[in-house]
Amino acid sequence: MFSSLGISLLGGCANVIPPCGAKTSPPSSELRNTKWELTRWNLPPNSNGEVRTRQIPQGEASNPIQITFDANGQRVSGSTGCNRFTAQLDEDTRGFTFSKITSTKMACTPQRNELENDFLYELNDYRSIVRNGDQLLMIGADRQVLSFTQRPNTSK
Numbered sequence: 001m002f003s004s005l006g007i008s009l010l011g012g013c014a015n016v017i018p019p020c021g022a023k024t025s026p027p028s029s030e031l032r033n034t035k036w037e038l039t040r041w042n043l044p045p046n047s048n049g050e051v052r053t054r055q056i057p058q059g060e061a062s063n064p065i066q067i068t069f070d071a072n073g074q075r076v077s078g079s080t081g082c083n084r085f086t087a088q089l090d091e092d093t094r095g096f097t098f099s100k101i102t103s104t105k106m107a108c109t110p111q112r113n114e115l116e117n118d119f120l121y122e123l124n125d126y127r128s129i130v131r132n133g134d135q136l137l138m139i140g141a142d143r144q145v146l147s148f149t150q151r152p153n154t155s156k
Helices: 002-011 109-127
Strands: 035-045 066-069 075-079 086-090 096-101 125-132 135-142 145-151
Touching: 086 109, 096 109, 109 125, 109 135
Parallel strands: none
Antiparallel strands: 035 066, 035 145, 066 075, 075 086, 086 096, 125 135, 135 145
16 A cells, blocks of 8 residues: 555655755654664656666665664664664754764675665655655655655664
8 A cells, every 4th residue: 555655646746745945754753763664765757657666675684774763853873775874853843854964984885885875865855754654755856755664673
């Protein structure tokens, strides 16, 4: 069901992506002490309107991309699939934004470097975050949709 929600949102991004560079999200308090794993990455539709997906690592053995929201609602941290990252959460009436994103710089394969760079770009440039239970959609200004699934947070 959630995949169809993601596709519906992707198809109707004009209604989902806020105008003028504004960003929207749920209040950070709704995400405190939660951990999310990237489980699907939809690219913008091609010229035939077909949704394309990007290959991503999944499962603990493959070092997946993950985001963990801290208990105070002030920071996120996680894995880019190769390196670790952290960012500050800044909150206003529309929700939160990520700022001061930093990451380690370990040597990665060229494919992981590309995936990491693209993920950090999306983290910085998203336009809307939508939560639906244990699913989280991050919708980019470029119409890419990153779908995350909630995982147990052992760092509480």
